[in-house]
Amino acid sequence: MATERSDMPTPPGRRPRKAAAARQPLTRELIVDAAIRVLDAEGLEAATMRRVAQELGTGAASLYAHVSGREELRELMLDRVAGEVRLPVPDPARWQEQLKELALETRRVLTSHRDIAQVSIGLIPTGPNLLAVAEAQLALMRAGGVPPKIAALAVDTLGMFVDADAIEGTIYSAKLSGGAEAIEKFHRYLGEIRDFFKALPADRYPNVTAMAQELTSEGGDARFEFGLDILLRGIASYVDAPETS
Structure with a gap:
């Protein structure tokens, strides 16, 4: 059987055959x-x-x-x-503020890509961009006088905290993705949780019942920044302190 040659002209009454687009090599x-x-x-x-x-x-x-x-x-x-995380130039006078900004930036990038933060849990960074983020965190802590052992432990703790919050954030984002109706439903649910806490037996859960409003009032951003502040204060407490073996 003769094969159709590509150099043949188009017969009268037929549409010219489009040349197949060259496929980009896979990388x-x-x-x-x-x-x-x-x-x-x-x-x-x-x-x-x-x-x-x-x-x-x-x-x-x-x-x-x-x-x-x-x-x-x-x-x-x-x-x-x-690689989308914007990394700071260490300023020893602002190392705590910069470390907080870097954590907020990392969280922003992770949550902008759905649930990618799940991959980070339990993962030791070996890629160049992940290592660059870790290097930046370590550089900030070392610039602030944090001892090497404490900085090494803290970079892991900060990573786990950011990852966990990003994962939780994607869960809540999914719940709120339905627009105004979904947001209203979520706030109604929070109100029901608040009422549930208040209705608990006060003799068994005195603090939960007394603090029902406080336990259900702050949003995700405020809780995240509060947690960061606690971590940063803890890390800073090791500056100029004798490092234990």
């Missing part, structure tokens, strides 16, 4: 780009090798030449997201 960068698009649109669980391959118009098997599997892909996604 790790393109795979991570596609995975983050899926993440932002559909969430972390949707960013499977199969779904990312579909986004790229290829088969899942072709991805394995560049990424070993889902776990590596997730780590690459997290590191790419971490």
Whole structure:
């Protein structure tokens, strides 16, 4: 059977055949780009090798030449997201304020990409962007006189706190994603929780019942900054203190 040659003219009465668009060679960068698009649109669980391959118009098997599997892909996604964090130039006079700003910035970036913070829990950073964030945190603490051992422990504690709050934030964001009706429903739920606390047996839960308003009044941002302040005060207490072995 003769094959149709590409140099043949178009017969009369037929539409010219469009030349097939040249497919861009698959790279790790393109795979991570596609995975983050899926993440932002559909969430972390949707960013499977199969779904990312579909986004790229290829088969899942072709991805394995560049990424070993889902776990590596997730780590690459997290590191790419971490590259969006704006890092400060250490100022010893403002190290606590800068450390707080960096934590707020990291939280902002994580929560802007749905539930990507789930990947960070239990993960030791090895990617260049994640390491850059850790390096910036350590540099700020060392510039402020925090002993090396304390700084090493604190960078892990800060990371866990930011990750946990970001994950909780995505849960609440999902609940509030339905617009005004969802927000009203959530506030109504908080009111019901407040009433529940007040109705508890006061002899068994005297502080919960007495502080029902306080326990349900502050929003996520205020709680996060309060937690940061506690951590930073604790870290600062080790400055100029003898380091224990």
